[in-house]
Amino acid sequence: MENNKSFLWPQGILFALLALSASLSVGVMMLLKPNASDAQSRVNINNINITSTPAKAGTQQRIEKFKSMMLTSWQQEAKTKGLSYAVPTRFQGATIKTAKLTHGQKVIALTFDDGPWPESTTQVLDILKQNNIKATFFVVGQNVKNYPDLLRRVAAEGHAIGNHTWHHWYHFMNPQVAAYEVNNTTNLIYQITGVKTDLFRPPGGMMNNGLVSYAKNNKYAVIIWSSDSMDYSRPSVPKLINNVFRLAKPGGIVLMHDGGGNRTQTVQALPEIIARFRKQGYSFVTVPELLEMQDKDEKLIANQK
Numbered sequence: 542m543e544n545n546k547s548f549l550w551p552q553g554i555l556f557a558l559l560a561l562s563a564s565l566s567v568g569v570m571m572l573l574k575p576n577a578s579d580a581q582s583r584v585n586i587n588n589i590n591i592t593s594t595p596a597k598a599g600t601q602q603r604i605e606k607f608k609s610m611m612l613t614s615w616q617q618e619a620k621t622k623g624l625s626y627a628v629p630t631r632f633q634g635a636t637i638k639t640a641k642l643t644h645g646q647k648v649i650a651l652t653f654d655d656g657p658w659p660e661s662t663t664q665v666l667d668i669l670k671q672n673n674i675k676a677t678f679f680v681v682g683q684n685v686k687n688y689p690d691l692l693r694r695v696a697a698e699g700h701a702i703g704n705h706t707w708h709h710w711y712h713f714m715n716p717q718v719a720a721y722e723v724n725n726t727t728n729l730i731y732q733i734t735g736v737k738t739d740l741f742r743p744p745g746g747m748m749n750n751g752l753v754s755y756a757k758n759n760k761y762a763v764i765i766w767s768s769d770s771m772d773y774s775r776p777s778v779p780k781l782i783n784n785v786f787r788l789a790k791p792g793g794i795v796l797m798h799d800g801g802g803n804r805t806q807t808v809q810a811l812p813e814i815i816a817r818f819r820k821q822g823y824s825f826v827t828v829p830e831l832l833e834m835q836d837k838d839e840k841l842i843a844n845q846k
Contacts, residue, residue, distance in 0.1 A: 628739050628829065629836035633760040636753075637828075639767040640792035640835040643842065647823045650794045650831045651676040651814075652766065654705055654742065657684050657691030658800030664808045665799045666694060672815050675699050677828040679742040679764070682707035682726035684800055689733045696734035701827035703740030703764060704730070706752060709801070711745055719755035740764055740828060764828055766796035772807045773798055781810045786817065792835070794828065 642648070651669075656662040656678055669676055678695050680702060685692050695702060706722040714722065723741065731737050741761035743752045753763055768788045770781050785795055795814075797807050818825070826834070 628762045629832055631836060631839070632762040632832050633739070634757040634762075636748075636757075636763040636765060637794075637832065638765045639790070639794055640831045641838075642792045642834060643838045645791060646834065647791045647821070648826045648831065648834065649789065649791070649818055649823045650826055650828050651797065652679060652703075652742075652764070652794055652828065653677070653797050653799040654679045655684070655709065655801030656680055656799040657688040657695065658804070659688065659691075661804035661808055662688075662691050662695070662799045665804075665811065666698060666700075668808070668811050668815070669700070670698060672812075674815065674825040675701070675827050675830075676825070677701040677703060677740070677764075678799065679703040679705035679740070680726070680730065681705050681709050681800065682722075682729055685726070685729050685733065692730070692733055696736055701740070701829050702730055702734065702736050702738050703742055703828070704738055704756075704761070705742050706744055709744045711747055712750060714751040716751065716755060719751045722752060723756055723759070723761075762832065764794065767793040768795045770795065770797045770807070770810075772804065772810075773801070775803065775806055778806050778810045778813075781806050782813055782817070785810075785814055789818075791823075792831065794831070 640648075640650075651674065653662075653665060653676060657680060662678075665676075675698075678700055680692060680695075692702070704723060704726045707726050708722060710722070727738060739761050741753075741756040742764050743750075743756075746765055747753075756763055767790065768785055771784045772781050776784065785797075789795065797811075798804055799807070815825075
C-alpha cells in the first residue's frame with residue numbers, strides 16, 4: 542500500500558507547476574495590449590490576482606475567462622499526476638474514525654495536524670521519505686499562507702492533504718465564519734498545490750461548534766482518529782509511543798502533530814513508531830487510500846449478496 546501509484550507525485554511535477562505558472566504569466570500578458578498605460582498592469586501568480594489601470598472594455602472578462610481556464614487546466618494536471626483524490630460517495634458528509642476492513646488487511650494511516658511548520662514539518666517529511674511512507678497532513682490555512690513551500694513539498698512527495706481550518710479556533714462559529722474557515726483554507730491549498738481536498742478535520746476533534754456541520758453540508762469527509770498520540774501535551778517519547786499503540790488496530794487512523802508548537806518528541810518518536818508498526822506486519826496508507834479500501838470491501842460484499 543505504501544507504493545500505491547494513485548497518490549504518488551512524479552519527480553518532475555515541480556517543473557510542471559513552474560511551467561504552468563509561466564504559461565499563466567505569458568497568457569495574461571498576451572491578453573493585455575502592450576502600451577504605456579498597460580505598463581501599470583500587475584500579475585500576482587500566487588493569488589491569481591490581476592489588476593490593470595486603466596481597464597479596457599472587455600479585457601477584464603477575457604482575463605477572468607483565461608484565469609478560469611488555467612485553473613481548470615492546473616487542477617486536471619494535478620489529478621493526472623496523482624495530486625487530487627475524490628472521496629468515495631458513501632463517505633461524503635460522513636464522520637470517519639477508522640476504516641472497517643472485512644479482509645483483515647493490516648494497514649494504518651499516519652496523520653499529522655497543525656502544519657506546515659518550520660523545522661518539524663521538514664523533519665517529519667524527511668523521516669517519511671527515508672521510510673517510503675505516505676501520510677496525510679491536515680493543514681491550517683494561516684500556516685499554509687506563511688509557509689507555502691513546505692506544503693508544496695508535502696504534495697510533491699505524494700502525501701495526502703486535508704483541511705484543518707484557517708485559524709484553528711475552538712469557539713462556536715456561525716455558518717458565515719465556518720464557511721470562511723473552511724473555504725479559504727481549501728482554496729489556498731488548491732492555489733498552491735493543485736489539490737482540491739475534500740478531507741476535513743475539526744480542531745480538537747470538536748464536533749458541535751459549527752465547523753463540522755458546515756463541512757458535512759459541503760460533502761467533506763470528516764476525519765477523526767482511532768489512536769491519539771497526545772503529542773500536543775508533550776509527553777516523553779516512550780509515553781508518546783505507548784499512546785499510539787494503546788488503541789492501534791488494522792484500519793486505524795493515528796493522530797500526531799507536525800505543527801502548532803514544539804514537536805521535538807513527535808519527531809524523535811516517529812522512527813520507532815514506524816519500526817514497531819512494521820514489526821507487527823502493518824503497511825502504511827493515506828486516509829484516501831484507507832477509504833478506498835473500505836469502499837471496495839463494501840462493494841464486494843454487496844455484489845455477493
